[in-house]
Amino acid sequence: MSHTPEGTRRYSYLGPAGTFTEAALKQVPEAAGQTWNPVANLGEALNDVVTGASDAAMIAIENSIDGGVTVAQDALATIPGLRIIGEYLVPVRFVLVVRPGTKLEDVRVVAGHPVAYGQCRAWLDAHAPAHRHLPATSNVQAAADLFAAEKGVDAAIAPPGIQDHYDVDVLAEGIAENPDAVTRFVLVSRTVPVGEPSGADKTSLIVELPEDRSGALLDLLEQFAARGVNLTLLASRPIGDRMGRYRFVIDAEGHVKDERVADALLGVKRFSPRVVFLGSYPRADRIAATTRDVHDNDAFRDARDWLRGVIEGTPDGES
Helix, strand or coil, X not given: CCCCCCCCCEXXXXXXXXXXXXXXXXXXHHHCCCEEEEECCXXXXXXXXXXXXXXXXXXXXXXXXXXXXXXXXXXXXXXCCEEEEEEEEEECCCEEEECCCCCHHHCCEEEECHHHHHHHHHHHHHHCXXXXXXXXXXXXXXXXXXXXXXXXXXXXXXXXXHHHCCCCEEEEXXXXXXXXXXXXXXXXXXXXXXXXXXXXXXXXEEXXXXXXXXXXXXXXXXXXXXXXXXEEEEEEEEXXXXXXXXXXXXXXXXXXXXXXXXXXXXXXXXXCCCEEEEEEEEXXXXXXCCCCHHHCHHHHHHHHHHHHHHHHCCHHHHC
C-alpha cells in the first residue's frame, strides 16, 4: 500500500480511472483532494475498508435495469463491521470504441463488462450480428483490452469520455437499450455512529426469516406496513447452508432515528434470528417519505406517553 499523508482520507473504488464507480466517488464532497485507490474488484474494495487500508469504499449496489448487484449484497450480509454512509446515482450510458482506423464491419470481438454487454446487446446484434462478447472486469478495462494484442479485441463497450484516457475512436454513442438506466452506488465505511436525519433518508438492512413456512415473509413485511414504513427495495438472496433458506435485502424509507422506523426495526429484531443494520443515510434523490399523521413521530410519542399514564395511573391514561 502506498503511503498516505497524515490527515488524508483514502477511498477505494473499482478502477481504473474513468469507471462509473469513479464518477460516483466524484459526487462525494469530502472525497475531493483525498487519496483515491483504484482496485480490481468489489471484494478488494471492501477488504480495504475492513483492514483499515481505506477509510471508505464506493461500490455499486443496484441497477435500474438489472436489479441488485448480488455480489455486493452478499458481501454486505456476510462481512461484519460495515456501514453504508451515503448513496449516489450515476446515469449509465455507453459508447462503442475502437482503435483508430477500425470500421464497424471489421468488428468481430467486443469487450465489455457483462452487465454493460447485456444492456447493449440489442444494438450490437443489429449492427454487428457476427460479434462475440469477451467479458471485462470493468468498462474502462474493456477499452484497455483493445490494446492487448493477445486478446484479439476489435471494439469495446465503454463509458462516455473514455477517449480522454485512451487513444480510441468512438464508432457509436447511446448504444444502451434503455437510455434512462441508472446505477445506484453506496459509500461504505467501518461501523460508525448513525448521523442525524436529513428529512429525506433511507435505511438499509438484511434480515433472515426465522423459518421456512407459509406466511413468514408476510409476517416480516407487516413489521413495516403496520408502522407506515414504505420499502424501496426487497430482494431475496440464498443463505447458502441449505435449500429454502433466504435472507432479504431491504431498503426502507426513513431514518432509524424516526420513531416509525425505529419501532419497525424493533419489531423486525424480535421476529428475525439475524438482522444486519447497514445504515441510515440521505437518499440520493432527496425525496422525502410521505407519511400519514398516525405514523408521524408525534403519534408514536403520544402513544408512549398514554401507555406510561396507564401504567402510572395518571389522568393522561384516560385519553
